[in-house]
Amino acid sequence: MPNFALGLSSLRANQFALNVVANNIANAGTEGYHRRNVHFQQLRANEYGEFRIGTGVSINYIERVRDQVTEASLTNVISDLSNVDQLLQVERQVEVTLLSGNNSINSELDQFFGEVSRLTSSPDEPAQRTAVIETGQRLAGVIRTAATQLDQLRNAVQFQIQEEITALNQDMATLNEINIEIRSFTARRADPNTELDQRDALLNRIAESVGITRNDHVGGELNLMIGNASIQQANHASEFHLSETETGELVVLLDDSDRATDLGSGRLAALLEVYNSTIPKYQEKLDTIAGELIRNVDQVHATGIGTAGSFQSLLGSRVVDQSDIPLDDAGPVFPIASGELTISIVQPDGKRRTEIITIDPTVDSLDDVAARLSAIPNLRAEVEAEYSQLRIFAEAGYKFDFTGNVQTEPDLTAFSGTSVPTFAGQYTGPVNETLSFEIEGTGDVGISDDLFLNVYSESGTLKQQINIGQGYEAGTPLDIGDGIEIQLSRGTVADGDAFSSRVTANPDETGILAALGLNSFFQGVNATTIDVSNEVQSNSARLAMGKTGDPADTNNLFNVIDLEQYKGMPGNLTFTQYINEINVEIGFEINTNVSLSTSLSSLKLRLEQDRDSYSGVDLNEEIVYLQQFQKSYEAATRVIQAADQILDDLFSILR
Template sequence: MTSFNIGLTALRTAQVALDVVSNNVANANTPGYHRRRVELANLNPNVVAGHRIGNGVEVNYIRRLHDQVTESTLTSVISDVSYVEASLNIENKIESTLLAGDNVIGDTLNQLLSEFTNLSSGPNEATQRQAVLESGQQFAEAIRNTVSQLQDLKKTIRLQVDNEVENVNDELAQLSDLSVQISRFEARDLEHNNELDERDALLNRLAEMVGLVRSERQDGTLSLMIGRHSVQQGVNENSIRVGGSPEQLEIYMDERQTPLTLDNGRIGALLTAYNETIPAFEEKLNELANGLINTMNQVHGTGVGPDGGFQNLIGNIVSDSSTDPLSTVIEHADLQAGEFTIGVTDANGVRQLHTITIDPDVESLDDVAAQISGLSGLSASVSAATNQLQISALPGLSFDFAGGVDTEPDLSSVTGTSVAQLGGTYDGDSNETYTFRVDGSGTIGRGTGLIVNVFDSVGEPVAQLNVGEGYEAGSPIELPNGTTVAFSAGTLNHADEFSSTFVGDPDQVGLTSGLQLNSFFSGVDASTIEVDSKLLDNPTRLAAGKTGDLSDTSNLPAFIAIRDATVMPGDRTFSEYLDEIATEIGFQVQSNTRLNESLTTYKLRLEEERDATSAVDLNEEIVYLQQYQKSYEAAVRIIQTTDNMLNELFSIIR
C-alpha cells in the first residue's frame, strides 16, 4: 500500500534528520564546525483513482550554514590581526633593545660629553683623562651592542620566515588535497560539508601566516589570492620559497620571478621588519655614530695632547683606491674643497705653518701625499697594501694639525733689526691674515711715536701697538683672539711691514676626520665604532689643547660645544636625534597597540556574526531533536497502522 511506502520515507527522513541533529550536538565544541540542517523535499505524487496523492518525503540535501561575506571578511581580518600582532611583537623587541639595559645609548652619550666638562677643571689629572676614554668606550660598546642585538633579531626573523614558509607549503599541500576531494564529491553529487569545514579552517591558518584574500562565488567555487597572485586549487599544488638577498628578503610563488607583495599575515610582518623596520633603525644608529665619530675626530684631530706633535702618524681609514678622487673613496665623511694646514715645530719650539689646497672631487690620496711631501720637513706616502696615508717628519721635527700661528713670521721685507715673535693660542674660528705695519722709526723701547699698526685681511685696523718708550723689549703684547706679539731689542723703520696668517680652521677639507688622523674614535658606523687604540694605549694623546702644554685646555670648548651642536638631520643635536629614535619606536608601538586592539575587537565581532549563523546552539538543537523525534514516532505509527490494516485485509481473504 502507498501509505506503507510513505511511512517508510518519513521514517528514513526522520532518522537522517535525527543523525544530523545528533552530529551537531556532538560537534558543538569542535573548532571550525558549521552546523548542518536537513533540507527536505516531497516526492512526486502518484495518481490514484484520478487523484494525485503524495508519495512521501526525501532528504534533498544537508545544508551547511555559513555566511559567505562574513567568512571572507573574517579571513582578511585574521590576516590583518596576525600582521599587526607580529609587527608589534618585533617593535617591542626593538624598543627594548634601544632603551633597556645598563648601558643605554643616551646615558652613555651624555656621560661622554659631560666628561669633557669635567676634564676642563682638571686637565693635569691622568684619572680624568682616563675617565673621558672610559666613557667613550662605554658609549661605543652600548651602540655596538644595540646594533648587534638588532642584527641578531634579523637572524631570528630569517629563521622564522623559513619556518613559516615551510608551514605554508604544508598547508598549501593540504589545500590541494582537499580541493581534489571536494571536486570528486561534487562530481558524484555527494555531501562534503566536513571537507568544507576543514578547508575554511585551513584558509584561516594560511591567512594568519601569509595573508590571504578569499572570494566565494554563488556557485560555491572559491577564488584565493596571496599577494596579488592567484592560488590554484587542484592537483598541481602551489608552493612559496624565500629568495632575494641577505639584505632584502623576498617571497616567490612557484617558479614565478616576480616576488609576492605581502602586506598581511605573519610573513608579511616579518618581511617588513627584516627589510624596512630594523634597517631603518640601524641606519639611524649608524648616522648617529658616524656623525659623532666625524665631529669628535674633527675636534680631536685639530688639537694636541700633552705629548705634543707627532714624528709619525698613520690614518685609520683603509680606502679602496689611492688614485680615485677622495670624495669617491671616502664616503663616511663630508669632505669639502678648502685649505689644509699642517704645523711643523723644531727642537727649539719654533713653529711654522704650511698650507695646501685640496679639492676632494679632483684630488686623490696619492695627490694629497705628494702635496704634503712637498712641504719643508715633511714626507707622506700611501700604503700599497691598505691605501692608508702615513705622514712623517724629519728627525728633530714634529707636526700637528692644530693651526694657530707661525711663531716666527716672514721678516724678509723688514729693514730694521728687531725680530718679531708671535705666540699665544689663536682661538678664532676662521683663518685670518694680520698685517703689521710700522709707523715711525726708532729703537724698540725708546723714543716716542714708534707704533706698529695691525690690520686684518680686508685692511681694517684691529690693534695699535706702542713699541717705543714704555715698552720692554721681548715683552708679549696681546693681540685679538688670544695671540701675542713680541719685538726683540733693535730698530724698526717707518713703513716696514710683515704679515702672518692666524689659522683657526686648520682643516677646511675635513681630512683629519675623513682619514682619521689623530682621531678620538676609529670605525665609521655603529657596528665598528670604538675609541682609538692609540689613545687607549697612551691617554696623554688626548687632545685637550692646541699647544702641547699639560695645562692647556684650549681645545676643550670645542669638545664641550659638541653637546649643543646641531649637526644631525633636522638641525638636531646628538641627544635630540637619539631621543627622536626612541620616540619613533615608541610611537610605532603605541600606534600598533591601538590598531591591534581595534582589529581584535573587529575580529571578535565577525566571529560572533559567524557563530550566530554557523555555531551550534544546543537549545535550538534540542527543539529540532524533539521535532524530528515526533516525526519519527508519527512515521512509526503510520507504518504500524498500515501494517494492522494489511493484517485485517489478509485475515478477510483467508
C-alpha cells in the same frame, strides 16, 4: 493495500535527520564546524483516479549554514590583525634594543660629555683622563651592542620568514588536496560539507600568514587571491619561494614567476616589511648617530694634542677605496670638502712654523695629498699600498700637529731691521686669516720716538696701532687681540718694514683628518665598529685635551663639550634631540599599532560571535530538533505498525 513505503520513507528521512542533529551536537565544540540543516522534499504523488496521494518524503539536501560575507570579513580581519601583531612584536624588540634603561645611548652620551666637563677642572689627573676614555668605551660599547642586537634581530626575522614560507607551502599543498576532494564529492553529487569546513579553517590559518581574497561559488569552487597573485586551483599546489634582490631586500615569488608577490597583509608581509624597511631604518639611524659622533669628536680631537705633545709620526685609521682617484670618488667614510689644511711644524728648538696645503676632493687623490704633505720641508707622507692609509712622518728632531697654533716667527724676508718679532698665545678669532704688520717710523725698538707697529686684517683694515718706541720695553708681549701676542726684541726697525702671520681658527676646513682617522679619539666608521682608538686606550697622554701639550691646557676639551649642543644631526638636531626623536618615533609606531591591534581584536571577536550565532551549534535549538525528529520517527513507526495490522486483519478474513 496500505503502502509500507510511505511510512518507511518517513522513518528513513527522520532517522537521517536525527543523525544530522546528533552530528551537530557532537561537533558543538569543534573549531570551524558549521551547523547542518536537513531539508526534506516530498516524493512524487501517485494518482488514484481523480485523487493524487503522496508517496512519502526524502532528503533533498543537507545545508551547511554559513554567512559568506561575515566569514570573508573575518578572514580579512584575521590577516590584518596578524600583520599588526607581528609588526608590534618586532617594534617592541627594536624599542628594547634602543632604550635599555640606564645603559641607553642617551644616558652614556650624557656621562661621556659629563666626564669631559669634569676633566676641564682637573686636567692633570690621570685618573680623570682615564674616566673620559672609559666612558667613551662604554658609549661605543652601548652603540655596538644595539647595532649587534638589531643585526641579530634581522637575522632572526629572516629565519622566521623562511619558516613561515615553509609552513605556508605545506598549507597550500593541503588546500590543494582538500579542493581535489571537494571536486570529487561534488562530481558524485555527494555533499563535501566536512571538506568545506576544513577548507575554511585552513584558509583562516593561511590568512594569518598572508592576505587573502576569496570568492566561493556554488558547488564548492573557490577563486582565491593571495595579495595580488591569483592562485590556480589545479592538480599541483602553488608554491612560494624566497628571493633576494640586488639591493639586499627579501621578496616572495610565486611558482615560476620572477616578479615579487605583494602579499597584502598577514604575518609574512609584516616580517618582510620589518626585514626590508623597519629594522634597516633604525640601523641607518644608529649608524647616523655613531658616524656623526665619530666624525665630530675626531675632527676636534685631531686638531688638538695631549700631554704627550706633537707627533713624530701618524698613521690614519681609516681608508679609501683607491689612492689614485679623486677623493670624492674614492669612497671616504666621511665627506671631505674643499679648503685648507693647516700643519704646524715644531722645530728642534721648539719654534713653530705654519704650513698650508689646499685640497679639492673633486680633483685631488690621496696620493696628491701625500705628495703635497711631502713637499713641506721636514715632513714626509706616503700611502700604505695595501689598505690606502695615509702615514705622515717628521724628520728626526722635528714634530708636527694640526693644532693651528701661531707661527713663532714670521717670514722676515721683506724686513730690513735687526729687531725680531715673535708671536705667542692661542688664536680665538672666528675665521682663518693672514694678519699683516707694518712699521711706521724708523729707529730703535723701545728707544726712538714715534715708532709704531700697525696691525691690519686680511681685508686691509687697520685693527690697531701699537707703540713700540719710547715707553715700550723690548721683549715685552703686546696684545694684538683674539688671544695673540707679539713681542719685538731689541734692535732697529725701518719705516715700511712689513711681515705677516697666519692665524688659524679652523686648522682643517676640509674634514680630511676625521675622514682618514689621523689623531682620532674613536676608531671605526659606524655603529658596528665604533670604539675608542687603541692609541688613546693604551696611552691617556694621547687624549687631546688642549693645543699646547701643557697639562693645564683644556681648550680643546671645551670644543668637545660644545658638541653636546652642536646641531649637526638630521633635522638640525643635537645628538640628544636626535636620539629622543628616534625614541618618540618608535614609541609612536608602537602606540599606533597597539591601538590598531585592539580595534582589530574587537572586530575579530564581534565577527566570530556573528559567525557563531549564525553557523554555530546551539545545543538548546538542537535538542528541540532532536525531539521533533524523534516524534516524527515514532509517528512513522506507528504508521508502519498500523499498516502491518491492517494486512494481518485482511489475511485473517481471507483465510
